[in-house]
Structure formats: structure tokens, C-alpha cells
Amino acid sequence: MVSGIASNHALEKATFDAIRARPFTKIAGRKPTWRQAENLIKEMKDAALSCDVTYDWAGEFGLLAEIVGAAKYATDNPTLNPYVAPTQPPNQHANINAGGTAAVIKALEAANDLALRDFAVVKGFRRGVNMNLMDAVDDTYFDQLEEDVYGYKRILPREFVVELQRWCFLTDLEIEAIRKHWNRGMQPGEHITKYAKRLTKEQKKLKDDNVCDIADSDKLHTYMLEMWKCGHFDRSTMMEWVATPAKTFATATAFFNKKELEIEKFEQSSGGAGIRGFTGANAAVEITEGVRDVVTTALDDAREQSERKDKEHALAITQLKSANDAAQQQLAAITHALAAITTRLDGGSNRRRYDEDSDDSSDDDSEKENTPPPKKKRRKKRKNKRATTTTAGDDDQAAKEKPEFKRWTTDKEKKEGLEEWNAWKKKYPAAFKKHMIELARKKLKRLEDE
Numbered sequence: 001m002v003s004g005i006a007s008n009h010a011l012e013k014a015t016f017d018a019i020r021a022r023p024f025t026k027i028a029g030r031k032p033t034w035r036q037a038e039n040l041i042k043e044m045k046d047a048a049l050s051c052d053v054t055y056d057w058a059g060e061f062g063l064l065a066e067i068v069g070a071a072k073y074a075t076d077n078p079t080l081n082p083y084v085a086p087t088q089p090p091n092q093h094a095n096i097n098a099g100g101t102a103a104v105i106k107a108l109e110a111a112n113d114l115a116l117r118d119f120a121v122v123k124g125f126r127r128g129v130n131m132n133l134m135d136a137v138d139d140t141y142f143d144q145l146e147e148d149v150y151g152y153k154r155i156l157p158r159e160f161v162v163e164l165q166r167w168c169f170l171t172d173l174e175i176e177a178i179r180k181h182w183n184r185g186m187q188p189g190e191h192i193t194k195y196a197k198r199l200t201k202e203q204k205k206l207k208d209d210n211v212c213d214i215a216d217s218d219k220l221h222t223y224m225l226e227m228w229k230c231g232h233f234d235r236s237t238m239m240e241w242v243a244t245p246a247k248t249f250a251t252a253t254a255f256f257n258k259k260e261l262e263i264e265k266f267e268q269s270s271g272g273a274g275i276r277g278f279t280g281a282n283a284a285v286e287i288t289e290g291v292r293d294v295v296t297t298a299l300d301d302a303r304e305q306s307e308r309k310d311k312e313h314a315l316a317i318t319q320l321k322s323a324n325d326a327a328q329q330q331l332a333a334i335t336h337a338l339a340a341i342t343t344r345l346d347g348g349s350n351r352r353r354y355d356e357d358s359d360d361s362s363d364d365d366s367e368k369e370n371t372p373p374p375k376k377k378r379r380k381k382r383k384n385k386r387a388t389t390t391t392a393g394d395d396d397q398a399a400k401e402k403p404e405f406k407r408w409t410t411d412k413e414k415k416e417g418l419e420e421w422n423a424w425k426k427k428y429p430a431a432f433k434k435h436m437i438e439l440a441r442k443k444l445k446r447l448e449d450e
Helices: 002-020 034-049 070-076 102-136 157-167 172-182 192-208 216-230 235-242 249-269 280-286 289-346 348-367 392-401 411-427 429-449
Strands: none
Touching: 002 102, 034 102, 034 157, 034 172, 102 157, 172 192, 192 216, 192 249, 216 235, 216 249, 235 249, 392 411, 392 429, 411 429
């Protein structure tokens, strides 16, 4: 008995060490995504499958039921007995003292020893898997399972799985990414029979895990696109399929699996120069334009969208540059106009003085002539309408009489407004000059700010 107990302890430790030697993928420091949580659960399943036990519900699946739970395990394995969580068996069979022959007693002892051995594996498995999981994720995602006295000693692996799944829920973006992954197409070197099985297997898993429900019609559509694109089948084969009346995923896989088998047999018989050697190279040319459009529509749309965005970006840059050039030209024009206005207004009195000096010099020259010229009619001195010298009283009066700024909505208002401004301009030219310069400066400042 002592040697049996010692060997069971050794078996428990060996199981524990084997699981701990293969730690789970760490996701410490952040919340696990749904895909990361599923990967952790897969690592737990792999550890469970590696355990060798003899329970009548185990079959070839080891301790897998400890991870997936009794309900799912029964659904996936209807031919096995229902899962019952193992418990510690007694050191001696309960019926050992009930009497019986030596053979019966020996059989009971053997059965009890086997139960003790199986449970040693269970204890090593539970302890190792639980510790691996707690090392892989932050305690936020399992600390609610901790008991006051026992800590995590009595917590089963399935309880850790349920708690992890409670935190790691799916988002819409993750669901979309998962659907795209399922629809990734046939991979290089993947046989079409394996591809069909993979579609069905992953479809079932996504539905069982409550991720998304992919319809059989979508599965058929995905499968057929790959059959058209793969180039395995010639025109006659595809025409035969098109003429098939009942098109389902089951009929499609049966049809193309049969054709693939015929091709492979022919290739082996012909020494490798099979149907694909003769006609497969032209398969893409033989596909109709309509099917080609179905296969490449997504790529064309993506390319057109990219080109459209490039054109919009280039147009925006061109418009921005044109607006900037126009603003610079307008700024330069206003600066030039302001300088011209200032020069014209400031130079009026100089021109008048020049005109008067010219008149005086003309009179002096005429007196020096021997023959007096015809009597010239002297020009009257003009009043300098552009005089800019004003008094404080003039400025105050000009400000009082300055027309009011308002928007003209009719032709009549515009005509009356222009007459009012022209009258004010003639009466107060200096004030009008200041007004125009101030307006030009304000517009110049606004353009510089822009």
C-alpha cells in the first residue's frame, strides 16, 4: 500500500511537471482579446488531451471534459458516458470487506488502485493548468475565484475558463476580422478536400462559440469562387457543373472531389503529364468574362477607390495653391493701390505750386520780347480742391456728416448712397483721404492674417 501511494504521488508530480514545462502564451499587462483567450483555452485543451486516464467518459480525449464542460463534451461525444467530475477515491475499495473469493477481492483492489492512479493524474493536471493560466494573464481576470481559506486550491480548470470568457467578449471589429479570416480562401498547397473540411469545421466552431453564424449559402459561394480561381479544372468540367440542377455545398464538394480524384489518377497513369499539364495552364483563359468579374470586383473597387482618393488629394493641393497665389496677388495689388492713393493725395499741392510757378515764368519771358505778344488772358488761380490741411473743428464736422455704412439692397438705395458719399467726399476731401487709407490698411491687414 505504501509503495502504491508513493507511486501515485510520483505520478501526480510527473504530470504537474510536464504541464508546467509547457507554459501558456503570456498576455500580462493588458486585457486579452477574444482570440487570445481562445488560444489560451486551446493550450489548456492540448494539455488535457495529453493526459492518460481510464475513466469511462474519457475515451481517447483524456481530460478534455475538464476544460469544455459536461454539456459540450456530451454534445461532441454522444457515444461516451456522461462526464462526472473525478473526486478523491478511498485508499481501499468500499466493498473489500464485504466478503467474496480471493479473485473478487483482488479485482476490487485492482479497480481501486486504478482509480487512485487516475486521480493522481487529475490532481497533477488541475494544479499545473491552473498555475499556467494564472501566470499567463493578470489576476484581474481570475481573482474573483479566490476563496478565503483555500485560495485557488479547490478551483477547477473549467471555472477558470468560464471566468476568462466572461471578461474577454467579442467586439464588432473582432467579429468582422474573424469572418474575413474564415473567408481567407484556399491556401498554397492545400488540397481541395482539406479546404472543404476546413470551411465546415471553422463554420461549426464559430457557431458553437456564439461568434457568428455563417450560412451554408455563403459557404457554397466561398467554395465555388475558389474552384473557379484555382485553375484545377478545365472548361468542360466547369460547364458540367454549371449545368448541374441542384447546387448545394454537399453536391459541390462531391462533384469537385470526384473530378480531382479523376485528374490525379490520370496524372499518375500518364507519368505526371496529366490533365493540368495539357489544359490546366489555359484554365484562366477559358473562364468566362462574367466569372472573372465576380472574382476580381473587390480588387477593382479597392483600386478605383485608391485612385479616386489620390485625385481628390491632388485637386485639394492644387486648389489650395491657387487660393494662396490669388491671395498673394490680391495683397500685392492692394499694397500698390494704397501706395498710389497716398502718393496721389500727398502730391496734389506740389502740382498746383508747379503750375503757378510756370505761369509766373511765362509772364517774365514775355516782357523781355521786343514785340509784345497778344495780350494773354491770365488764368484764374484754382482753388486746391485737394487741400489736406484741416482743423480739429473740420474733422469733428466731417465725422458728424459722414454717411452711414449700410448694405444697399435696391438700385435706388445704391444711387442715393453713392450721391451721399460723393457729396461728403467733395466737401471733406481730407477726411475722405483718411477714410480710404484706413479702409485699405484694414483690408491689407486682413489678407496678411489669412
